[in-house]
Amino acid sequence: MEEKRHTSLHYEKELQEIKNGLIYQGALTEKAIQQAMSSLSERNSDIAQKVIRDDDEIDKLDTELEERCIKILALRQPTAIDLRFITTAIKITGHLERIGDMAVNIAERVLQLNEETQLKPYIDLPRMTDLVGGMIRDSLDSFIRGDLEIAEKVRRTEQIVDDLNEQIFRELLTYMMEDSRSINRSLMIMQISKNMERIADHAKGIADMVTYMVTGENVRHQACPMNE
Amino acid sequence: MKRNLFLKIFFSYLAIIFFSFLVLNIFIKDEIRKVMTDQIEGELFTHAELIDLSSARAMSDQLRQIAGISGSRVTLVDARGRVFADSEKDITRLENHFNRPEIQEARLRGKGKATRFSQSLGVDMLYVAVPIKAKAQVTGYVRLARPLHDVQNLIERVYRKILLAICIVAVISLLVALFISYKLAEPIRLMERFTERLRQGEPQGSIILKTSDETKTLADNINYLVDELQNKIRMANQEKSKLMTALTSINEGVLILNTDEKIEFVSPSLTNILTEQYGDIGGKTLLEAFRNVDLQKAFQRFRQSRDTVTGEITLGQIDPVIMGVSISEVHGYPGEEKFMVVFHDVTRLKKLERIRTDFVANVTHEIRTPLTAIIGYLETLQIGAIENAEDARRFIDIMLKQAERLNRLVEDLMTISKIELGEVNFHFEDVFLPDVIGSVLPLVEAKAAVKKIAIENTMSERTPGVLADRDRLSQIFVNVLDNAVKFTPEGGRVTFGAEEKEGYIVVTIDDTGTGIPKEEIQRLGERFYRVDKTRSRELGGTGLGLSIVKHLMHAHGGKMEIESQLGRGTRVSLFFPAKKT
Numbered sequence: 189m190e191e192k193r194h195t196s197l198h199y200e201k202e203l204q205e206i207k208n209g210l211i212y213q214g215a216l217t218e219k220a221i222q223q224a225m226s227s228l229s230e231r232n233s234d235i236a237q238k239v240i241r242d243d244d245e246i247d248k249l250d251t252e253l254e255e256r257c258i259k260i261l262a263l264r265q266p267t268a269i270d271l272r273f274i275t276t277a278i279k280i281t282g283h284l285e286r287i288g289d290m291a292v293n294i295a296e297r298v299l300q301l302n303e304e305t306q307l308k309p310y311i312d313l314p315r316m317t318d319l320v321g322g323m324i325r326d327s328l329d330s331f332i333r334g335d336l337e338i339a340e341k342v343r344r345t346e347q348i349v350d351d352l353n354e355q356i357f358r359e360l361l362t363y364m365m366e367d368s369r370s371i372n373r374s375l376m377i378m379q380i381s382k383n384m385e386r387i388a389d390h391a392k393g394i395a396d397m398v399t400y401m402v403t404g405e406n407v408r409h410q411a412c413p414m415n416e
Numbered sequence: 417m418k419r420n421l422f423l424k425i426f427f428s429y430l431a432i433i434f435f436s437f438l439v440l441n442i443f444i445k446d447e448i449r450k451v452m453t454d455q456i457e458g459e460l461f462t463h464a465e466l467i468d469l470s471s472a473r474a475m476s477d478q479l480r481q482i483a484g485i486s487g488s489r490v491t492l493v494d495a496r497g498r499v500f501a502d503s504e505k506d507i508t509r510l511e512n513h514f515n516r517p518e519i520q521e522a523r524l525r526g527k528g529k530a531t532r533f534s535q536s537l538g539v540d541m542l543y544v545a546v547p548i549k550a551k552a553q554v555t556g557y558v559r560l561a562r563p564l565h566d567v568q569n570l571i572e573r574v575y576r577k578i579l580l581a582i583c584i585v586a587v588i589s590l591l592v593a594l595f596i597s598y599k600l601a602e603p604i605r606l607m608e609r610f611t612e613r614l615r616q617g618e619p620q621g622s623i624i625l626k627t628s629d630e631t632k633t634l635a636d637n638i639n640y641l642v643d644e645l646q647n648k649i650r651m652a653n654q655e656k657s658k659l660m661t662a663l664t665s666i667n668e669g670v671l672i673l674n675t676d677e678k679i680e681f682v683s684p685s686l687t688n689i690l691t692e693q694y695g696d697i698g699g700k701t702l703l704e705a706f707r708n709v710d711l712q713k714a715f716q717r718f719r720q721s722r723d724t725v726t727g728e729i730t731l732g733q734i735d736p737v738i739m740g741v742s743i744s745e746v747h748g749y750p751g752e753e754k755f756m757v758v759f760h761d762v763t764r765l766k767k768l769e770r771i772r773t774d775f776v777a778n779v780t781h782e783i784r785t786p787l788t789a790i791i792g793y794l795e796t797l798q799i800g801a802i803e804n805a806e807d808a809r810r811f812i813d814i815m816l817k818q819a820e821r822l823n824r825l826v827e828d829l830m831t832i833s834k835i836e837l838g839e840v841n842f843h844f845e846d847v848f849l850p851d852v853i854g855s856v857l858p859l860v861e862a863k864a865a866v867k868k869i870a871i872e873n874t875m876s877e878r879t880p881g882v883l884a885d886r887d888r889l890s891q892i893f894v895n896v897l898d899n900a901v902k903f904t905p906e907g908g909r910v911t912f913g914a915e916e917k918e919g920y921i922v923v924t925i926d927d928t929g930t931g932i933p934k935e936e937i938q939r940l941g942e943r944f945y946r947v948d949k950t951r952s953r954e955l956g957g958t959g960l961g962l963s964i965v966k967h968l969m970h971a972h973g974g975k976m977e978i979e980s981q982l983g984r985g986t987r988v989s990l991f992f993p994a995k996k997t
Contacts, residue, residue, distance in 0.1 A: 208703055215707040285698065309982050325707055345828055 199264055206256055206277050207332055213249045213284045214328040218321045220246065220291035221387060225317040227379065228298045229310050236302070239295035246288035253281040269401070277399040282396075283390045287324065290383045290390075297376045297383075307363065307373040316352045316384045319345055323391035329330060330398045342395035349388035356381040421604075429589035437582055449576060451540065452567040454473055457529060460544040460560040473792050479503050488562035493519060493545075518545040531564065540564040603631035607638060614642060618633055640925065657711035660684070669739075669759035675752050677701050686759055689737065690909060702757070706731070711741060718743040718755070728762070738763045771942050778944030782959065785816035828960040832943065835967040842885040842971060846995075849914060849923065852886065856880040856893040860901050867906045870899075874913035875923075882921055882992040888968050895961040896925050896988050903929040903986070908987050929980040940978055941966035965990075 205389050220239050227235035257278045260266065266274055301307075330338035360374040399407045418488045458972035463486040470625050483503035492501035497514020499507045513519055521528030523544040534541040547561040603625045610623045622639040663670055669686025673679055679697050682690070690697060703712050706729075714727035724744040731737045740762045746754040793811040801807050834840045853875060865870050900910045908928040915922050932940065939945045944959040962976075969976045973993045980986040 208701070210702050211707065212709070212712060215703070215709045218707065218708050311982065328707075366954065 196311075199260075202256070202260055203270070203273065206253060206260075209249060209253045209256070210284070211278060211328055211332065213246060213253065213281060214324055216242070216246050216249070216289065217284050217287045218287055218324050221294070221317060222321055224291045224294040224298060225314060227295060228301065229314060231302050231306065233299055233302045236295040236298045240292050243288045243292045247285060250281050253410050254278055257281075272401045274332070274402065276397045279397050280328075282410075283394050284324075287387050290387050293383050296378050297380050298342075301373060302375050304373055307370055307377065312352050312359075313358050313377075313381060313384070316381065317358075318347055319349050319352070320384055320387050320391065323349070323388055324394075327358050327391045327394035327398065330395060332401075333400070334398070334402045336399060336402055339395040339398045343392055346388045346392040349385055353381050353385040368397035402408055421601050422593055425597050426590055426593035426849065427599075429593055430586060433582055433585055433589065437578065440578070445571065446572055448561060449567060452570055453531075453564070455564060456542060456564075456567065460486060460542070460562060461527065463488070464544055464558045464560050486560060486562070488560045491559040491561065492548075492556060492581045493559060494556040500556070500956075510591045513559070516543070516545075516559075516847070518543040518559060521545070522547050534561070534563075540568075552758070560716075560796075600631075603627050603635065607631070607635055611638065641826055666763060671757040671759070672746060673702070673755040673757065675754070677755070679705060680754070689759075689761075690731075692909060714741055715743055715757075718753070736763075737761060738766045760885075774945070775943055778959065779829070782944065783822065786822045789818045790815050790822075794888065800859070825960070828964060829943075831964055832960060832967055835964075835971055840888075842888065844885055845882050847884045847886055847889060848881045850875055850877060852889050853893060853912070855895065856890050859894055860897045863898075864901045864910065867901065867908075869901055869904055869907070870909045871901075872909060872911040874911060876914065879914045879918070880921060880994065882972075883995055884972055884992065888971070892965050892968050892990065893923075895965045896990070899961060900925055900927040900929065900986075901987070903927065905929065919994050921994050923990040923992070924987055925990075926985060926987045928985040931984055931986055932978070932980040933982060934980075937978050937980060 205321050220242060223235050224239045227233065227239065257274050260274055261271075323345050326338050326345075327342045329335065330342065355379060360378055363370045364374045396404075399405065444754070450863050466482065479490050479492070479501055480503055485921060489505075490501075490503040491499055491505075491513070491818045493499050493513045497512040497516075497519065499510040499513055501507060502510060515734070516530070517532075518528035518530040528543075528545040530543045532541065532543070533539070540563065541561050542564050542980040543559060545557050547554045548556040548558055556785060607623055622642065623635040625635045663683040664685060667685065668683075669962045670681070670683040671679060671686060672681040677793065678699055678701055682697060694705055702708075702715055706712075708728040708729055708731065710727060714725050714729070717727075718725040719861075722745065724742060726740065726742045729739050729741055731739055740760040742758045742760075744756055744758075746756045793815050797808060797811055800812060831840070853873065857871065857873075862870060897910065897912075904910060904927045910925065910927045912923065912925045914924070936945075940962050945963075946959055966976050969990060977989045977991065978986060979989070
């Protein structure tokens with residue numbers, strides 16, 4: 189993608205703007221989940237509130253980018269790789285918007301958790317956050333460079349995040365069994381973990397779209413080779 | 417080069433020779449012909465006039481004789497043009513010669529000549545005729561004819577000589593051209609080789625020529641230019657290395673963006689910070705390289721305002737670094753827009769700032785809590801509780817406890833500030849560590865017994881002594897042991913021991929407590945810093961214990977280190993400098 193030059197410089201600029209917009213949106217979502225997580229570990233409700241407020245910007249970017257893409261579809265009538273690029277961009281911005289919503293979900297759970305005493309120190313969740321943040325960054329990198337190797341890396345990381353979610357689930361189960369008073373908090377932490385896992389799914393969705401964009405082959409809904 | 421020069425010189429010589437020959441030909445050829453013809457003509461006239469026509473017999477002999485001497489054909493014609501004698505032809509077959517131009521000329525002017533193609537001999541002939549006179553009466557004509565190819569031959573001979581001369585001159589000019597071209601080309605060749613080496617970037621001195629003509633000036637000019645160029649390059653390199661030294665040695669990281677907003681230059685100090693987290697960022701835009709919302713927002717603000725913009729961003733997730741950023745325009749690139757982003761690490765500053773604000777907030781909070789309790793009970797007493805002696809006594813007990821806590825707090829604070837200001841007098845003496853531990857243990861053992869915590873002492877009796885203030889040392893151990901017991905759940909264990917390591921005597925206190933999260937460990941020495949904010953206060957600490965230990969250890973020339981595993985326990989290591997023996 190990068191090396192290609194269109195005859196119309198203006199067209200080229202429009203495509204570049206969409207790329208930049210997506211990176212920016214990606215950076216925003218990444219920041220949102222980082223902040224949601226630090227609001228959890230630092231028990232800081234102010235940060236959680238900020239995450240909820242800042243989601244508006246992510247949503248606004250989603251509609252704005254989508255409009256731009258549709259405008260290009262209508263005016264430029266792109267073909268081949270450009271067409272796939274635009275359609276992929278529309279999908280990606282949707283994924284990112286959903287990721288933003290999940291960061292809001294996490295922040296809301298954090299606000300509730302902060303009302304009560306801390307159940308346990310968080311060890312796996314911050315790890316999960318770092319992995320998921322890396323996945324968002326990597327999936328967008330693979331999109332911008334059209335790099336299938338990075339896309340593959342994202343798919344592999346998704347598996348690790350799944351495992352972590354599973355582990356957190358089991359650990360919280362023991363807490364709940366030990367002490368029924370911890371059920372409420374455990375469930376909320378579980379929801380946070382589940383949301384993280386779904387963010388990872390979205391990042392994987394972006395990576396799959398990139399594979400489609402580069403090769404024209406649809407790899408969605410296919411089993412990951414790691415599973416076998 | 418040399419070959420070309422040689423050919424040029426040689427061919428110009430050749431051209432000059434050729435043209436001189438051509439001019440010579442134009443001027444000389446006719447001249448030679450004229451002179452030769454005139455000479456032959458004169459000769460023929462002389463011979464013609466020698467002929468004596470006295471007798472026919474003598475005439476016939478003479479005729480042949482003259483023909484023999486002059487190498488010409490002699491014809492005698494009478495007044496009416498009839499041929500009556502000829503040295504070569506049969507006279508009967510010859511036609512009337514009266515109308516021949518030479519005869520006519522001789523008749524009219526006394527002498528006649530003509531050049532024409534002879535039908536009878538088939539060559540160009542020169543004819544000369546003179547009248548034969550008897551008593552002033554023309555009785556006939558003597559005509560002599562000679563073929564002109566003699567003249568032609570002569571001219572050809574002369575030309576052959578000239579050609580030979582040309583050849584010789586040509587050979588000489590070839591040699592001269594070779595010589596001149598070699599001489600001329602030598603300095604040029606030298607300069608050529610010199611500039612070629614220069615072009616390939618090899619080190620070189622200067623050209624030295626033995627000549628003193630224009631090539632010398634040229635060489636001097638080249639030498640001068642090379643010197644100038646090298647000076648300029650050296651100066652540019654010096655400037656560059658100065659700049660790089662400056663950029664490397666300052667703490668600030670510098671980044672330069674080109675017109676396309678792509679990263680063009682990263683200063684070495686910044687590269688060191690960034691490579692691990694962001695890889696190679698050259699050629700990317702800020703957004704692509706950093707994926708940082710705050711940085712991007714700052715850059716957008718800069719693009720709108722065109723004024724220097726400052727901001728604060730956090731880079732990296734695992735080990736975050738807080739950077740003060742300032743974005744400004746770089747001037748001095750005509751026709752181009754360049755921007756400079758300066759990164760300044762403010763992580764430490766931020767941390768200190770937070771410690772300070774936390775401290776103020778904590779002090780007020782810590783002081784207010786007992787004060788509120790005291791005031792509350794005093795108010796209760798005031799509105800009547802004082803009448804109830806039993807309640808009053810209880811309230812006063814509580815108030816006293818709170819006041820004592822307040823007092824402890826103030827004392828701890830004073831201790832710290834005194835140590836920090838260096839106003840505490842230490843009485844350093846040789847202290848036997850097991851002694852001190854022995855005196856401290858009873859203070860915590862009671863508490864430990866309540867929680868069924870076993871205290872284990874693995875310290876060897878042979879542990880060498882340290883140079884320390886005995887009272888302060890007890891304070892250190894009390895604080896650390898108290899903490900260990902406090903944060904260890906029932907049935908746990910506290911172990912302490914000592915070892916010698918790297919010039920230190922290290923006292924370790926292990927517990928099987930809750931442990932401390934990794935990111936909190938480094939903040940433990942801060943005043944009022946509590947890992948578990950609610951629980952620790954319930955346990956009655958002032959939040960200054962470890963802070964005092966840290967300061968006291970510093971005062972002893974040692975240090976405190978804490979390792980911890982969540983859920984497993986914590987190890988506090990106290991490093992005392994070993995005495996030098």
